[in-house]
Amino acid sequence: MILETSKKINRFYGRRKGRRLSKSNLLALKEGSKYIINSTDLPLNTKIILKNLFEFKTKKVVLEIGFGGGENLLNSAKMNPDILYLGADPFLNTNAKLIKELLNNNITNVKIWPDDIRKIIDLFPKNTFSEIKILFPDPWPKLKHKDRRLIQNDFLISLYNILKLQGIITLGTDHFIMKSWILEIFQNHSGFQWIAEKASDWRIRPGDCFATKYEQKSIIENRKPNWFVFEKKYRI
Numbered sequence: 001m002i003l004e005t006s007k008k009i010n011r012f013y014g015r016r017k018g019r020r021l022s023k024s025n026l027l028a029l030k031e032g033s034k035y036i037i038n039s040t041d042l043p044l045n046t047k048i049i050l051k052n053l054f055e056f057k058t059k060k061v062v063l064e065i066g067f068g069g070g071e072n073l074l075n076s077a078k079m080n081p082d083i084l085y086l087g088a089d090p091f092l093n094t095n096a097k098l099i100k101e102l103l104n105n106n107i108t109n110v111k112i113w114p115d116d117i118r119k120i121i122d123l124f125p126k127n128t129f130s131e132i133k134i135l136f137p138d139p140w141p142k143l144k145h146k147d148r149r150l151i152q153n154d155f156l157i158s159l160y161n162i163l164k165l166q167g168i169i170t171l172g173t174d175h176f177i178m179k180s181w182i183l184e185i186f187q188n189h190s191g192f193q194w195i196a197e198k199a200s201d202w203r204i205r206p207g208d209c210f211a212t213k214y215e216q217k218s219i220i221e222n223r224k225p226n227w228f229v230f231e232k233k234y235r236i
């Protein structure tokens with residue numbers, strides 16, 4: 001089913017499938033179907049509430065975009081069983097890896113959108129999420145590829161709409177181009193305040209984020225990850 005949204009969505013340039021899905025990954029996707037939000041559940045052209053998602057009785061819903069291996073999502077869900085986590089990532093192999101862990105650990109507070117978040121981002125009701133996490137988004141460092149970066153002015157407007165007032169967006173990155181790009185895009189939007197008072201605020205991983213594969217990779221390869229936390233305020 002093709003989802004229609006009012007905005008043009010940039011093409012997704014990352015990987016959806018890498019190596020062929022192994023039998024065990026295919027099985028995990030099947031057995032863990034309860035975790036997956038299927039695009040056929042979404043009515044066309046409607047502002048919808050993702051029914052399955054909001055049947056979970058919680059006041060706090062956290063969105064993680066591009067969860068990759070799912071290290072942060074899994075550990076966050078384990079630590080906070082009363083919070084509902086929605087993870088989005090189009091890469092099916094890592095979806096399957098995460099689902100295996102969710103099944104093994106009997107996790108009930110995670111849902112997965114196994115696709116490009118931009119296809120559904122504007123379908124959420126306003127003020128849905130208390131937090132949004134985007135850890136190590138693909139940097140697309142070449143200038144000619146800047147349109148491929150996930151963080152864009154339009155995308156930020158969508159994030160602003162679905163985030164609660166005083167809700168926070170946490171981003172991590174180890175790439176110097178991405179660091180200045182993030183700050184530039186957030187500065188273009190008058191509805192966010194960068195929560196940083198001292199250097200350790202952007203040098204040390206926030207206490208509510210867990211180490212991910214890409215963070216580990218950056219440390220091994222001697223790059224310094226930085227962390228940016230923005231709070232939603234009234235737009236001036």
Ligand SMILES: C[S@@+](CC[C@H](N)C(=O)[O-])C[C@H]1O[C@@H](n2cnc3c(N)ncnc32)[C@H](O)[C@@H]1O
Pocket residue numbers: 012014015065066067068069070088089090091094115116117118134135136137138150212213214215
């Ligand atoms: C560099 S990896 C980082 C993965 C993980 N967050 C980590 O820190 O290890 C970026 C991830 O973002 C995902 N991604 C890229 N564009 C996306 C989009 N439009 N919607 C959802 N996920 C996306 C990719 O599939 C990939 O898994």
